[in-house]
Amino acid sequence: MRTPKVALLGMILESNRFARPAGEDDFRSLTWLEGDELLAEARATTPSLASEFAAFVHAMDVTGPWQPVPCTLAASHPAGPVERRVFEMVRGEIIDRLRRDGPFDAVYICNHGAMVAEHSHDPDGDLMAAVRTVVGPEPIIVTTLDLHANVSFKMVEACDLIVGYRTNPHVDMMERGEEAAFSLRRCLFDDKRPQIALKRPPIVPSSVTLLTAEAPYGELIDFGQRRQAELGGAVLNVSVFGNFVFADTPDNGLSVVVTAREDQVIAESLASEIADRAWSIREKFLRTLTPVDEAVRLATEPKRAPVIFSDAGDNPGGGGSGRTTELLAALHSAGARNVYFGSFFDPDLAAEAHQIGAGASFTAVFNRNAGSAVWEKWDHRFEVPAKVLSLHDGNVVGERGMTKGRKLHLGPCAALDLGGVRAVVISDRAQTADPVFFHMLGLDVGGAQCVVVKSRGHFRAGFDKWFESEQVHEIDTAGLTSPVLERWPFKFIPRPSFPLDPDTVWKDRSHN
Numbered sequence: 001m002r003t004p005k006v007a008l009l010g011m012i013l014e015s016n017r018f019a020r021p022a023g024e025d026d027f028r029s030l031t032w033l034e035g036d037e038l039l040a041e042a043r044a045t046t047p048s049l050a051s052e053f054a055a056f057v058h059a060m061d062v063t064g065p066w067q068p069v070p071c072t073l074a075a076s077h078p079a080g081p082v083e084r085r086v087f088e089m090v091r092g093e094i095i096d097r098l099r100r101d102g103p104f105d106a107v108y109i110c111n112h113g114a115m116v117a118e119h120s121h122d123p124d125g126d127l128m129a130a131v132r133t134v135v136g137p138e139p140i141i142v143t144t145l146d147l148h149a150n151v152s153f154k155m156v157e158a159c160d161l162i163v164g165y166r167t168n169p170h171v172d173m174m175e176r177g178e179e180a181a182f183s184l185r186r187c188l189f190d191d192k193r194p195q196i197a198l199k200r201p202p203i204v205p206s207s208v209t210l211l212t213a214e215a216p217y218g219e220l221i222d223f224g225q226r227r228q229a230e231l232g233g234a235v236l237n238v239s240v241f242g243n244f245v246f247a248d249t250p251d252n253g254l255s256v257v258v259t260a261r262e263d264q265v266i267a268e269s270l271a272s273e274i275a276d277r278a279w280s281i282r283e284k285f286l287r288t289l290t291p292v293d294e295a296v297r298l299a300t301e302p303k304r305a306p307v308i309f310s311d312a313g314d315n316p317g318g319g320g321s322g323r324t325t326e327l328l329a330a331l332h333s334a335g336a337r338n339v340y341f342g343s344f345f346d347p348d349l350a351a352e353a354h355q356i357g358a359g360a361s362f363t364a365v366f367n368r369n370a371g372s373a374v375w376e377k378w379d380h381r382f383e384v385p386a387k388v389l390s391l392h393d394g395n396v397v398g399e400r401g402m403t404k405g406r407k408l409h410l411g412p413c414a415a416l417d418l419g420g421v422r423a424v425v426i427s428d429r430a431q432t433a434d435p436v437f438f439h440m441l442g443l444d445v446g447g448a449q450c451v452v453v454k455s456r457g458h459f460r461a462g463f464d465k466w467f468e469s470e471q472v473h474e475i476d477t478a479g480l481t482s483p484v485l486e487r488w489p490f491k492f493i494p495r496p497s498f499p500l501d502p503d504t505v506w507k508d509r510s511h512n
Contacts, residue, residue, distance in 0.1 A: 004188050005067040006060065007101070007135070008038065009094045010110030011087070011127060012050060012075035014148065016319025017116060017248035018488070019080035019480050020374060027086065029428065031075035034093065038070040046397055048407040049073060052144045053110040055177030063185055071097040073110060077429055078319040081116040087123050091130060098134045106140040106184055107131055109159070110177075113149020114244035121249040121492060125154030132158040140187050140194075142180050146170070148207065148244040151198060152251040160187070160194045161259050164239030166221050168212045169433070169461035170402045183236050194236055195260045197267035199275035202497040202504050203254040205285040206483035207318060207456050208474055210242040216284035217242055224256070224274050234266050235259070240274060245485060245493070246318060252493045254278055279506055282498050289476035289483070292330055298473065299336040299450045308451045308459070308467045313479030314378070315456035316345065317431035320481045321375075322454055325366055325382040327477050331452070332384060332421050338449040342424035342432040343413075350425045353388045353414035361387045364416055378478045386423075389415040390441045394427060399436045401462030408436070415441035433458035435465075456481060 012031070013022055031049050033041055041047050042057040053073060060066050072093045076082075098104070109128060117123040132141060140160045145151070147165040155162065163180045166172055187194060205217070212218040217240070224238035237259040243252050256274045260267035290298075295309055314324040322345030331339055346366055356362055364386035367379050394410030411427025415438075424437055432453040435445045445451060446466055453459045460472065476484065485500055496504040 003065045003067055004105040005069060007069045007071055007098055007104050007107045008053070008057070008073070009071040009107070009131070010050070010053065010073045011090050011115065012110065012112045013082055013115040014078040014112050014146065014244055014318065015081050015114060015116035016078060016246040016480055017081065018246065019319035021118060022076050022079035022082045022086070024083070024086050024089070026076040026079055027074045030077055031073055034072045035070055038073050039068055046405055046407050048409070050075060050110055051173035051406060052177030052180070055174040056108055056110070056144070056181045059178040059181035063181065069097070069101050069104065078317055080319060081118050082123060084117060084119045087117045091127055094127070095130055095134055098131065102135060104135050104139045105188060106142065107135055108180065108184070109141065109143040111143060111145060113145035113151065113155070113241070114247045116247050116249060122152045122154055122251055125152040125158065128155050128158035140184060142184050144176050144180050145241070147241055148210070149241045150243050150247055150249055150251040150253070151241050151255040151257055153198060156196050156198045156257070159196065161236060162196060162239060162257050163237050164241050164257065166212065168210050168217070168242070169458040171461050173402070179237070186236070190261070192262045195262060195264040195267050197258045197264065197271040198255060199271040200253045200255040201275045201279045201506055202494060203278060203282050203285060204243055204245050204252050204493055204497045204500060205254060206245055206287070206485055207242070208289070208312060208483045209285045209287050211457060211460070216281045219281070220274060220278050223277060227270055227273065231266065231270070234261055234263060235270065236261055238270065238274070246481065248490050248492050250492050250494060253497060286499055287474070290473045291476050292327060295327065295473060295475045296330050296334045296336065299331055299339060300334050305471055306449050306451070306467065307471050307473060308453065308463055310456060310459065310472070310474045311452055311454045311477050312456055312474045313477035313482040314454050315431055315481040316429045316454060317433065317458060318456055318481040320454065320479050321345065321379055322429045323367055324378045324477065324479045325380045326378065327452060327475060328366070328421065328423065329382050332418055335420060336450065337420035339421045339452065340424070340438055340443055340445065340448040340450070341421055341452045342437045343426045343430070343454060344423055345429040346425050347411060347427040350412045350414050350427045353416065353425065354391055354412050356388060358388050358391055361385070364418070376480060384418050387417040389417050389422065392440045396436050396440050398434045399439065400465065401433055402458050403434045413441060415443055431455040431458060434462040
């Protein structure tokens with residue numbers, strides 16, 4: 001077989017419909033790489049781009065000769081709908097490169113799968129369809145997606161293989177990138193066309209119910225993997241996507257995607273089997289959060305085991321602003337001691353701390369410009385006496401969990417002593433899923449009695465060294481990622497859907 005020519009590209013964004021739009025600066029601040037620069041970064045020892053992309057490239061490198069054609073990879077931290085101009089710019093760069101450098105044997109697309117645009121509910125599908133139109137029907141198109149993807153039929157029609165994460169917290173991105181590469185090699189060698197089936201029961205779970213170490217979601221993923229193994233080589237991949245409810249699109253909902261080696265009937269049958277199983281356990285996709293006053297009581301309770309709190313309503317990893325003060329102010333007001341709070345997104349406050357220097361005391365003003373049009377209603381101003389404990393430039397490598405081994409650029413950072421609470425302030429909005437956010441500033445996670453993180457669930461993999469599951473509490477705070485779904489004015493999610501509509505009936509289980 002001749003050396004395969006493979007195009008490499010992607011546009012990564014998880015869109016929260018209720019957050020501010022994602023502009024060009026949001027992508028350029030995280031990842032916007034083209035051509036040779038993209039390939040070089042993917043092959044770097046500690047790449048800054050998506051782990052699955054780097055893993056795909058590495059796996060292709062070590063499994064035989066190939067001709068990579070790097071196009072464009074753009075990625076943003078979670079935000080609102082991508083601006084139309086930005087989406088069309090990225091898509092245009094990709095399409096121009098594909099037209100110029102084709103024909104191809106295959107295409108690898110690295111997307112998240114829950115992107116929304118100002119002009120489209122399904123820009124992921126729009127991009128994939130455009131790629132298919134340009135490269136034609138023959139090349140194998142493989143894509144990797146986050147397990148919070150909202151999978152559309154347009155995506156399925158454009159792609160030959162869809163590989164989704166299996167872990168939440170996400171710690172298997174490298175394995176999924178490798179799987180995509182190995183499967184692509186197999187498809188090219190076999191000269192067989194994979195067949196994809198998509199089944200989508202009317203279930204729209206919130207993210208806090210989608211942990212994969214426990215039921216119900218973990219049970220569904222494990223079941224799918226067992227059934228794939230039982231079918232031998234007939235099935236290339238089984239992916240169960242939980243959806244990202246805040247995207248609020250007509251494609252929202254738990255989705256089962258099965259890619260068979262060549263038999264569409266096998267793909268359809270297994271996808272239906274898993275979807276039926278999901279529907280039968282739908283009541284398990286419910287979770288009760290800890291009220292703020294109960295969290296304060298726990299934090300101030302003497303002689304208890306250390307605890308970690310998720311500031312669930314303000315998760316930057318789901319589009320949260322990273323600057324709500326509700327829980328921070330409550331803990332400070334109650335006189336909580338030995339609390340680490342991370343991480344608060346406030347470039348102005350971080351810059352002031354760097355200007356006055358470590359050891360200086362001052363009045364820290366969180367959200368000093370709160371109230372302007374670009375601020376969320378939950379981003380309240382909070383003034384408190386503070387001392388600058390330590391400073392850092394924010395250039396670090398992740399230690400544990402989903403960002404282990406990945407370069408992070410958090411901008412100027414500071415640790416502030418607010419009395420009994422020590423707060424980490426960062427200059428690039430990111431969820432605190434890794435202990436490096438504290439350790440870079442000299443704060444020992446193991447020495448805290450209470451750790452608060454602005455993260456929904458990925459912190460569990462980063463902080464499990466110190467906190468067992470019974471020490472983890474998801475706090476019912478306000479913000480752009482509050483998982484109490486009845487609080488949100490969803491407009492586009494298919495209705496009825498469980499649990500938004502508790503009496504939902506799946507009338508035709510064979511219908512998607």
